[in-house]
Amino acid sequence: MKKLPIGIQSFEAMQSESHYYVDKTAFIEKLASEGKYYFLSRPRRFGKSLFLDTLHQAFAGRKDLFKGLYLEHNWDWDNASPVIHISFGSGVIRSLGELQVKIESFLLDIRNEHGIDYEKKSVDGRFMEAIVKIARKTGKKVVVLIDEYDKPILDRIDDTELAVSIREELKNFYSVLKDADAHLKFVFITGVSKFSKVSLFSGLNHLQDITLNEAYATLCGYTERELHSVFEDRLQGLDTDAIRQWYNGYAWLGEKVYNPFAILNALQSRQIRNYWFETGTPTFLIQILKKNNFRSFEMEEVQATGTILDSFDIERISPEALLFQTGYLTIRGMRQIGALTQYTLGYPNMEVKSALNDSLLAYFIDDLHQRESARLPLYESILKGEPDVLHRYFHALLAAIPHDWYRKNTMEACEGHYASVFYSYFASMGVDVTPEDRTNRGSMDLSLRTDDKVYIIEFKMDSQRKNAAAALQQIKDKGYHEKYRAQGKKIYLVGMVFSAEERNIRDFAWELLP
Known part of the structure; x- marks a missing residue:
């Protein structure tokens, strides 16, 4: 039986190791033709890293990887662009010093990959220098892709003082994107949470947040049609109603989608159980719920305004925003009351409901x-x-x-x-x-x-x-x-x-x- 692409974050590796393709490349053509600066928030293990690497390979002109996919005949393959691809996804940041070392390693990798030298001493100075020198060397504007931009903060969100220091260090690094506009072709930033633009992307006012844009609701995750059209052989002999109940249900103002990590593991093991939740320990989340007296049964239906869901700051974390952005709650309904947007949130599926309540029992x-x-x-x-x-x-x-x-x-x-x-x-x-x-x-x-x-x-x-x-x-x-x-x-x-x-x-x- 064909191999499933579980946990693969490289587009090239997926193409070589699996014959299963859920084609999301039409989104790439749409993004590139309609804008320049984008931000997308999705829960962990939802395919953000794989999509970002797919963007990387498309802009780098790797047409050989897109055979049979939408982008093969809908992309300018003769006009490749230099790409700076940064990911904070691996490892755990335990201190400000570790973050600074990680950023230094990014800058060294960029220097070695693109054959440039640095004259500046500061981190932000060298990041700007890299963008400008790469653009001048190639004669083409640069594509910048930043994956899991917020993970260093979330790694230490339990320590407010340290989290704030990490945020300020990242803010200094990301601020380069505002001043480098003339040398940039395309920017795409992903993360789990939506820290306010004022906190982290000061001055980058043209950053288009597509998190709750219906046109991009299915960019990450599998739709019902995609599941059945691509994985029909794997679904044979399984209870599809139970699979839907356990893994479908995530919604960002558009069609519901399956969690890709969970569904791939279920199809591989032929067992229905918790997969996504096992990859992370919601210790801090449980602490926030306890601090705010959030009762477990209240999460069946939560009311929240658009202002609450839009972002949060380290010093003032809304439990509703945290539950939504990390994937423990999803949008069940929305209504407009004058200038106010009111959302109804609830558990996306049985996997999340079962696993989160299991963790809450340890508190009770x-x-x-x-x-x-x-x-x-x-x-x-x-x-x-x-x-x-x-x-x-x-x-x-x-x-x-x-x-x-x-x-x-x-x-x-x-x-x-x-x-x-x-x-x-x-x-x-x-x-x-x-x-x-x-x-x-x-x-x-x-x-x-x-x-x-x-x-x-x-x-x-x-x-x-x-x-x-x-x-x-x-x-x-x-x-x-x-x-x-x-x-x-x-x-x-x-x-x-x-x-x-x-x-x-x-x-x-x-x-x-x-």
Whole structure:
């Protein structure tokens, strides 16, 4: 069977090592004909580096690599351009000194590749000198490609002071692009985050941000059509609905796309599980969510303005912007209210929802053995229709929460915490779970769905002076179950009352509707 191009960041390597081609080269012709300075933000492992290398080879005139692709007959191959290609993607920057060494190595590589000498001493001076001398030596304007421009900052985003110092060093380096305009033909910059232009690209006002440009929504990632037309042989024997549910769903105001890294790994291994999430540890992300009291179930639907999503600064990081730009949330809807753009965000797919909630559980319950040993029994309990097992295991899990957590939180936060623990457990296992499940009579606290069963769960605090039977009666009185009657599934009603004093489930009741 043909080899899949997993993890390949070089266009030339992909062409030589794989027979699978998702042709994105039409975007190159469009970009080159319509503008000069571009910026694109996409999550990690989404093919940004491969696309940038494809740009490199196109501008360098490597027609032999584009045989059978759109660009083969839609590009001026006789007018190649010199290219400066810089990538901050490899390695981890741990200090300002390491960043300075890395930039120095870039400048040495540029000097050696293009056969120039430096007379300037400063980093920005030599970068400008490189652009000018290459342009004069070749008689052609220079193409500059910068990949993962923000990674040095994100590497140390947990240390605000150091991150700011790194940002200022990069700002000095990137500022050259503003003054080198007369010698530049094309500039393309990629990254994960969108730090404000004021912070990093001061003066580069004509930098066109195509992150939320519908015309470029599918530049990175695979569309449904591309998946089936290119990988049809690999899809044979697989559950395409499950693949769609787990890996499709990313949207930037255009057609939804699959995560390429995850889908290629799934097609290679023939297994559906978390791939993209395994390549990064969202430690800082979890810390930001904790700091801002972002409850796990709230990420099912997040409202954010265009101003919030557009960028963030190191000193003021919006959790909504961070979740969106790093790929943990995607755009589900948009509406214009006067001059205000309002976005509705949510999980892109089951892979992200499951894996992120798995990480959040480590914050809720830090006892690894207790956390993991409960998974299989809890999953089996909802498959078999045994709600009493939920009671038993969640009572033990809540008892494992450190006393210190309650000391730092209000009662209202505790109620949300209980709901978050339940939601995150089931979401991490890939169960179809919905918090605040809406009906025409209101919203049930939580619903779980399997192939043949539905669980409707209502949470109460004992301060509300209600027992579990009253919670069940509320479900009936509100008619929450009517939403699922027509599906022909068994419907279980579950009521729980939490005790502020005991910090656990005080009362539990369930009922199977006839």
